[in-house]
Amino acid sequence: MSETDKTESKPGKGLLVWLWRSFLKKYAWLLLISIFFMAIEGSMLGALSYMMKPMFDNVFATGNTGALWTVGLIFLGIFCTRGLSGLVQKVTMSHIAQNTAADVRRKLLERMMIQDNSFHQTHPPGYLIQRVQTDVQSINNVWSAVITGAGRDTISLIALLGVAISIDWKWTVVALIGTPILILPTVAAQRFVRRRAREARDLGATLATRLDEVFHGIIPVKLNRLEDYQSNRFNEITNTYVKTEVRVMAGSATITAMADVMAGLGFLAVLIFGGGEIISGEKTVGQFMSFFTAIGFAFEPLRRLGAISGIWQVAASGIERIKELIESEPTLVSPKNPMPAPQDTPEIRLEATKLAYGDAKVLRGATFTAEAGKTTAIVGASGAGKSTVFNLLTRLVDPQSGRVTIGGVPTGAMRLEDLRDMFSVVSQEALLFDETVRENIVLGRTDVSEAKLKSALDAAHVTDFLKKLPQGLDTPVGPRGTNLSGGQRQRVVIARALLRNTPILLLDEATSALDAQSETVVQEALDKLAKGRTTLVIAHRLSTVREADKIVVMDKGQVVDEGTHDELIARGGIYASLYNMQFNTDGMTAEERAMKNAIVTEPATDTAPRSWFGRILGRLVG
Secondary structure, eight states, rough: HHHHHHHEEETTTHHHHHHHIIGGGHHHHHHHHHHHHHHHHHHHHHHHHHHHIIIIIIIITTHHHHHHHHHHHHHHHHHHHHHHHHHHHHHHHHHHHHHHHHHHHHHHHHHHHHHHHHHHHSSOHHHHHHIIIITTTTHHHHIIIIIHHHHHHHHHHHHHHEEEEEEEEHHHHHHHHTGGGGGGHHHHHHHHHHHHHHHHHHHHHHHHHHHHHHHHHHHHHHTOOHHHHHHHHEEEEEEHHHHHHHHHHHHHHHHHHHHHHHHHHHHHHHHHHHHHHHHTTSOOHHHHHHHHHHHHHHHHHHHHHHHHHHHHHHHHHHHHHHHHHHOOOOOOOOOOOOOOOOOSSEEEEEEEEEEETTTTTEEEEEEEEEEEESEEEEOOSSSSHHHHHHHTTTTOOOOEEEEETTTTTTTEEEEEEHHHHHEEEESOOOOOOOOBBBHHHHHOOOOOHHHHHHHEEEEEEEHHHHSSSTTTGOOOOGGTTTTOOHHHHHHHHHHHHHHHHHSSSEEEEETTTHHHHHHHHHHHHHHOOOHHHHHHHHOGGGGTTTSSEEEEEEETEEEEEEHHHHHHHHHHHHHHHHHHHHHHHTTTHHHHHHHHHHHHHHHSSSSSSHHHHHHHHHHHOO
């Protein structure tokens, strides 16, 4: 038997124990109260069926009107007790279910956020959203259907069978004659439901991922006229999902249907076997009605228990996924005996660092030093390993060999929290949350004074456009900051970095997507931000790194050259080739090259960007 078959044959093994230890234990007293009232509610069906005998034999058969009130009041008490106990246990279980589901969602989010990059590369956002939203609903199904239903219905079944046995144990055996016949088909149906439920969960995650990609990429979808293409792909997955869900429902309904078949066989057997005894007078009508009511009531909880079996199969598949995610451990963790992070503005060193993703070698012994308090630019063609360097510094990944040190302390020797508290990052994709401008800058901090906030806003040039926003700092920026322009989003991120006031600044193509006017303003803010910090800059546009204290040139995962702009141009290596390619300075005279270099690096002062020809003409006229 394969491991999968073993898992499917024992679908619930350990899951309820895990739920109890992880989430339910703190609600133990509430659960006991709920079980107590659940027992009362379930036992009332037994009391109701038992009262059929005195009602028929002592009231209807004898015409005793005095006993009529007594029996009627007992019936009223049974129904009132059942109603009140049901109310208490339902409210209590609802409280437990909702709070437990909330605890699971919080725990899932916490675990997902601390996972490594490799985890998020193999688990797309749609998949994770499906786990947090839909699979957590499985927890509610467990409480409302499995625990509440199974608990109440089991107690009802025991009470009703107790009444039936007290009247005639042989009748009871006859009524349940079909039970053994249905055991194997029920087990087979349960395994079928479990497999199909897992498929449905996976397809649901695929649907969520597809929706996430379509909505986040809605502009490329429109511009490339991909509406029909995306609709067709979504329809294919949806059709498969629908078929799988129908199969799950068919399997669950089969379990219930088999309980109905057993009930029919039981009623037929009792009528044939017991009817003769009633006709002959061996048993009273009251006994038969009490027995018949007990068995009739017993088949209904038995039927629901069969349905609960199907519900549990579906729920268990979701709970298994939740358990896997919560118990998955990140590989990048803080050391047991961490070293303190450096307090001053640190030097950064990479020493023979190597890193590969599978067979793809990303870094091949990269070595360089970024001096403390200075700006170091990292340049090179796409795929040279520039962004990987940033990932190494912040420990989003660890090198397979070599060392990365900050202020002489290896990155792996510091607490992750201390390490990442040293960095501010401004990238090309200025990530904003669907909150207000203020919240996107302070990010939940409560220790930021208005004076300190204003200083950051002014330095980042956020103040320049705040007055144009309808609610100023309290204006919502929209999903991913879509209510702001690219330049405005960058300035908000820079204000956030200024407020963090970290000793290291990482700039990843921070101005590459901006127009000339926005780039000028953002670059000025970045220059202020970089003062007094160890700054590393990734740039494809070499005009933005001319003034860097050092330029590190990377190619195919290695550092192939380093120096100032003038030194690298004079050496005529890869940097000079990239520079000539971008600015086409080959064939120019020294004077023409100097003029173009000056024009390329001169900040724009006009309100609108001017062409390269227009700037030359303006300079000549001027």
